[in-house]
Amino acid sequence: MNPMIYFDNAASTQMHEEVIKVITDCMHAIYGNPSSVHEAGRRARVVVEQSRRTIARLLHASPSEIFFTSGGTEASNALLWGCHKDLGRRIFITGRLEHPAVLKTLESLEKIMDVEVHFVRHQPNGHVSLDHLEELLKAHPSAVVSLMHANNEIGNLLPLKNVAALCAQYGALFHSDTVQTIGKFYTDLSKGVLDFAAASAHKFHGPKGVGFMFVKKGHALTPFVTGGGQEREMRAGTENVCGIAGMAKALEMAYLDMESDQKHISSLKQACMALLLEKIPGSAFYGDAAGSSLHTIMNISLPEGKQADMLLPALDIRGICVSSGSACSSGSIKKSAVMQALNTNPERPSIRVSFSRYNTLEEVQHFVQHLSDIHQSS
Ligand code: PLP
Numbered sequence: 001m002n003p004m005i006y007f008d009n010a011a012s013t014q015m016h017e018e019v020i021k022v023i024t025d026c027m028h029a030i031y032g033n034p035s036s037v038h039e040a041g042r043r044a045r046v047v048v049e050q051s052r053r054t055i056a057r058l059l060h061a062s063p064s065e066i067f068f069t070s071g072g073t074e075a076s077n078a079l080l081w082g083c084h085k086d087l088g089r090r091i092f093i094t095g096r097l098e099h100p101a102v103l104k105t106l107e108s109l110e111k112i113m114d115v116e117v118h119f120v121r122h123q124p125n126g127h128v129s130l131d132h133l134e135e136l137l138k139a140h141p142s143a144v145v146s147l148m149h150a151n152n153e154i155g156n157l158l159p160l161k162n163v164a165a166l167c168a169q170y171g172a173l174f175h176s177d178t179v180q181t182i183g184k185f186y187t188d189l190s191k192g193v194l195d196f197a198a199a200s201a202h203k204f205h206g207p208k209g210v211g212f213m214f215v216k217k218g219h220a221l222t223p224f225v226t227g228g229g230q231e232r233e234m235r236a237g238t239e240n241v242c243g244i245a246g247m248a249k250a251l252e253m254a255y256l257d258m259e260s261d262q263k264h265i266s267s268l269k270q271a272c273m274a275l276l277l278e279k280i281p282g283s284a285f286y287g288d289a290a291g292s293s294l295h296t297i298m299n300i301s302l303p304e305g306k307q308a309d310m311l312l313p314a315l316d317i318r319g320i321c322v323s324s325g326s327a328c329s330s331g332s333i334k335k336s337a338v339m340q341a342l343n344t345n346p347e348r349p350s351i352r353v354s355f356s357r358y359n360t361l362e363e364v365q366h367f368v369q370h371l372s373d374i375h376q377s378s
Contacts, residue, residue: 005320005363009203010152010180010297010354015246016205022249023207026242034239035230044241051248055212058251059182060190067213067234068244072179073101075198075213076146078224078235079175080105083144083196084113086221089173091143092117093136095128096341097154101198102146102177103337116140120147126156126287126342134166141170148177150184153325153338153352154287155297157181164193173219179203179211180294183254184262189214201243205356206250210243261357266295268355272364276300279372286325286342286350299325300351301344305375308349314374320367325350 006014015023026047032040034048049063056063069075080102083089092106096119109115118140121132128147137143145167150157160176167174175196178187182197183204189197196219200211215221215234227236254261273290276283282303289298306314308324315322325339339350353367 003319005359005367007353007355007359007363007367008321008323009356009359010352011323012202012208013205013356014358015207016250016253018253019206019246019250023242023246026245030241030245034241035228044239047241047245048239051244054248055251058187058255059214060188061214062217064232065189065214065217067215067231068239069198069211069213069235070209070240071202071211072099072177072198072200074225075200075211076101076175076177077105079196079198079213079215079221080109080144080146081224082215082219082221083173083175084109084115087173087219089142089144090115091140092146093120093133093140093143093172094118094146095120095122095148097122097126097151097156097338098146098148099152099177099179100337101179102148106146118143122341124342125291126151126154127292128158128163130159130162130166133163137166137170137172141172143170144173144175146175146177148180150180150294150297151287151338152180152297153336154299154342155180155289155294156287157292157294159292160193167195168192180297183251184294184296186255186258189216192216195219201247201250204250204254206247207243210240210247212247257357262295264357265355265359268359268361268364269295269298271361272353272355272368273298275364275368276371279368280375286339286344296356297352297354300353302349302351302371302375304347306349306377308351311349311351311371311374315367315370318370320370322367323352323354325352 030044032044034044052063056066106117110117121129173195178197179200182199195216197214202208225236284301286299325336
């Protein structure tokens with residue numbers, strides 16, 4: 001059997017060997033509840049607090065600004081709800097290309113609470129229009145802006161500093177879903193760029209079901225998940241001790257190899273784009289793939305032919321895991337919300353390819369060859 005080619009790293013990543021070791025060692029040795037005051041509990045507490053300090057140190061944050069959650073979705077839910085219920089903000093500005101963790105949360109807030117949501121326009125290449133953002137901020141200076149750092153479907157990068165400067169100029173708060181970028185770049189949260197951020201361990205070779213939120217000092221939020229007094233009364237529920245330890249290790253490992261990983265993954269993306277253009281004439285890329293784009297993600301727009309819901313299983317049979325921006329429902333092609341917002345041609349299948357440190361040039365070559373064969377057989 002051919003080894004699997006895993007090109008769906010924006011969905012989740014393979015855990016780093018060092019991370020697996022930290023988690024399994026922790027599972028053997030640490031079984032107390034970190035809220036218990038006896039020795040077993042204290043040992044678990046040490047693991048949680050050391051992990052918090054590691055994460056805070058790497059991100060140039062204070063440990064008191066990091067709160068553990070079950071992942072990126074919970075972090076954005078808690079932060080956006082907190083902006084309304086605790087900070088009294090009732091106007092939110094976001095984009096139609098955001099992840100459902102943000103869009104659905106704002107939809108709920110609008111439905112249940114006295115909240116207004118405004119959508120910033122995008123340019124045809126998927127970048128946020130900063131001029132329109134400024135217009136919205138002029139009209140709603142006390143808004144909360146929620147815009148993701150890197151788009152999970154097309155990879156476009158947001159100019160965080162420019163958005164932060166606009167927010168600061170008008171007195172708005174800035175939340176960013178940084179799920180696709182934490183662990184991919186050196187991040188400095190001490191610069192005051194972000195008020196809030198959401199992160200998820202499984203996107204940077206850590207375990208699934210654990211993440212954290214960053215809350216800049218001075219923003220007094222109350223818990224979204226209520227119950228016990230864990231996480232300094234900010235997030236109830238017994239901490240995922242070994243998951244948290246694994247997440248801290250994953251971030252440490254990501255920082256250790258940051259530059260070489262960036263270089264390697266960028267070269268795979270470039271090679272993949274060049275090969276696709278050569279082997280499948282008429283193919284193109286959604287978003288700003290050759291410009292301000294995350295090195296790990298690319299979204300291919302294929303010439304008309306077999307639809308993505310036919311291509312994906314054909315690739316899967318050949319051991320290649322990718323994802324698509326559309327799905328077939330009741331005989332018609334249903335585009336993802338991002339593809340709809342970008343107003344893409346439904347006849348051109350979209351395939352998202354997302355790389356990690358574990359991918360190779362040989363895999364890229366195999367993938368392009370298989371995709372070209374399948375596409376030609378349409
Ligand atoms: N935000 C973005 C941009 C994502 O890509 C994802 C995961 O796909 C999430 C949020 C959700 O993160 P989690 O799986 O940790 O809930």
